[in-house]
Amino acid sequence: MTMDEDERYVHGKPQNSFHKAVNIPDIVVYPRSEEEVSKIVKACNMHKVPIVPYGGATSIEGHTLSLNGGVCIDMTLMNRVKALHVEDMDVVVEPGIGWMELNEYLEPYGLFFPLDPGPGATIGGMCATRCSGSLAVRYGTMRDNVINLKVVLADGEVMKTASRARKSAAGYDLTRLMIGSEGTLGVITGITLRLQKLPQSSVVAMCNFPTIKDAADVAIATMHSGIQVSRVELLDEVQIRAINLANDKNLPEVPTLMFEFVGTEAYAREQTQVVQKIASEHNGSDFVFAEESEEKKELWKIRKEALWACFAMEPNFEAMITDVCVPLSHLAELISRSKKELDASPLTCTVIAHAGDGNFHTVVLFDPTREEQRQEAERLNHFMVHTALSMEGTCTGEHGVGTGKMKYLEKELGIENLWTMKRIKDALDPNNIMNPGKLIPSNVCF
Ligand SMILES: Cc1cc2nc3c(=O)[nH]c(=O)nc-3n(C[C@H](O)[C@H](O)[C@H](O)COP(=O)(O)OP(=O)(O)OC[C@H]3O[C@@H](n4cnc5c(N)ncnc54)[C@H](O)[C@@H]3O)c2cc1C
Structure with missing residues (x-):
């Protein structure tokens, strides 16, 4: 355990999130066993001290903020198989x-x-x-x-x-x-x-499109074709520019789909050809494949690090990352409407989508020293959430609620749902010590 100021500060500060820290933990503990966790939690419960469990700190929505100080339980030493x-x-x-x-x-x-x-x-x-x-x-x-x-x-x-x-x-x-x-x-x-x-064989394919809607349409058509893709990722031209800058690449700066097909060698190839045909029917061009293991690994690594690549465009800015998800049939319309709004904004915004699931992110870069830019980023985020909700979608496909998405839950789920969550929370954590101030909005708390 430590009460060192620097370590408390690091654990209190969001690492990958635009949410501001309002406090830091009073103490950080590093348990090595379940028994130690149990003792820490028992003691906190007895003295009604807040607890924030802490893993890799890659969450986006202010999940690990220590709003009320208390004990940060860093779980990273419990890392055995x-x-x-x-x-x-x-x-x-x-x-x-x-x-x-x-x-x-x-x-x-x-x-x-x-x-x-x-x-x-x-x-x-x-x-x-x-x-x-x-x-x-x-x-x-x-x-x-x-x-x-x-x-x-x-x-x-x-x-x-x-x-x-x-x-x-x-x-x-x-x-x-x-x-x-x-x-x-x-x-x-x-x-x-x-x-x-591990699949016997895999093929990674990339294809370019004149508009983001064409790319989204192909992702949807691919899902309808019944092909079991293992990945369908959509990136807009701004995101590709960021990737080129950050990785010294020369990819065409246009809306792009990245696919992965797995199975036996023959099956992966056959699926690739079917999707190539679908893409060509929707204005797709420059369909390229990677079959070499290192080349494929590099492509997915670049994709995985796309968020960080954005900072190559604006190194001193912060990123607001959105995470809406809609039923697949609404994806193309949601992305098109959002893209219009993003392109009209003075801020630099990129689009990255897990398109096969109807889930898409935008990275909105803003200067943290300029309040009007933060507000503009918030406005874009609200726009996309409300558009997704109007299409029976969700404010968060995968990043979760944290502190950032609480305000949308009532509209998305209804108050009865939130009351039920609150009852469960009260039954399991009557002293409200477990990560208080997260997930359940304060208006249903009392
Ligand atoms: C570059 C980048 C790309 C990303 N891509 C994706 C993506 O494609 N898909 C996706 O879903 N997310 C993505 N994320 C978000 C993030 O990686 C996930 O939310 C991830 O699951 C968080 O895990 P973590 O260990 O970092 O958790 P943390 O950030 O440490 O904690 C997250 C939450 O879990 C709680 N917690 C942590 N450990 C425990 C525990 N042992 N017991 C109980 N509660 C615990 C914390 O209290 C907190 O509320 C991305 C983030 C970044 C920075």
Whole structure:
């Protein structure tokens, strides 16, 4: 544990988020075992001290801010693989292990874990945010890939949510209650994850389009074709410019789709050809493939680091990142309407979409010293959220609520939903010590 000012400051400050820190934790603790977590939580509960669980700190919506000071529980020393069951294709891990480290560990066994949020994210944080990423279109989100959890509840008791069986009809689904609870119901101390076989072969393809709507239409048509793509990512011309600048690349600066197809070599190739035909029917051009392992890795690494690439355009700016998601049939219209608004704005804005899921992000760059620019970024964010909500969509496809999206929940879910969440919160955390001030809006608190 530490009370060092610098470490408290680092843990209180958002690392990847535009939300401002209003406080820092009073103390940062680094438990090494579930038992230690339990003791810390018990003590905090007894003295009604707020707790903020802390993983890789890659979350976007102010999730890890220490609004009320208190204890920051940094889980990164609990990073062991506890058991690998190759025959069952599952693994039991501690929450502080990163998804990238886990995949390095699994590779020699021909297995992998298919969720890929921000580089540096931990499995515990990924459970807590119900994250997804570029592969969710094929493998689902964190909700679909966790078999069971161990959780230290607010009174310090340790609860197991389910057995290790692949499916079970035994009682309430407490695993899914915890997935996406953002540290507000308990501290996750153990996770059993389902794993996938590393595909025999894969092809990465890129294709250019005259307009972003053409690109979105192709993503939708590809999903309708029944082809099981493993990734469909859409990037607009501004995002490609940022990538070129940051990576010294020379990609055509036009709306672009990136695909990945997996399976046997013949199957991956066949799927590629079908999608190439769909793209050409929608004004797609310059369809290029990568089959070399290093080339493919580099393309996905560039895509994964697209957010950071934006800072090559405006190094001293901050980024507001939006995260709306709509039913697939509305995606093209939502992106077109948003893009008009973004292009008319004085701010530099890029578009990146997990297009196969109807989920898209914009990165809105603003000068943090100029309040009118922050307000303009907020305005664009509101515009996209309200447009998505009018299409039966959501204010957050994958980043979660934190402090930033609370204001939209009533409109999206209805007050009865929020009252129910509050009742659950009250039952499990009556002293409101678990990550207070997050997820449940204050207007339903009392
Ligand atoms: C460049 C970049 C790209 C990204 N791309 C994606 C993407 O494609 N898809 C996506 O979904 N997200 C993406 N994200 C967002 C982010 O990576 C995810 O939200 C991720 O799941 C957060 O994990 P973390 O370990 O960093 O959690 P943290 O930021 O440390 O914490 C997030 C929340 O989880 C809680 N928490 C952490 N550990 C525990 C625990 N053990 N028990 C209980 N609660 C806990 C915290 O209190 C907090 O509320 C991206 C972020 C960046 C910076």
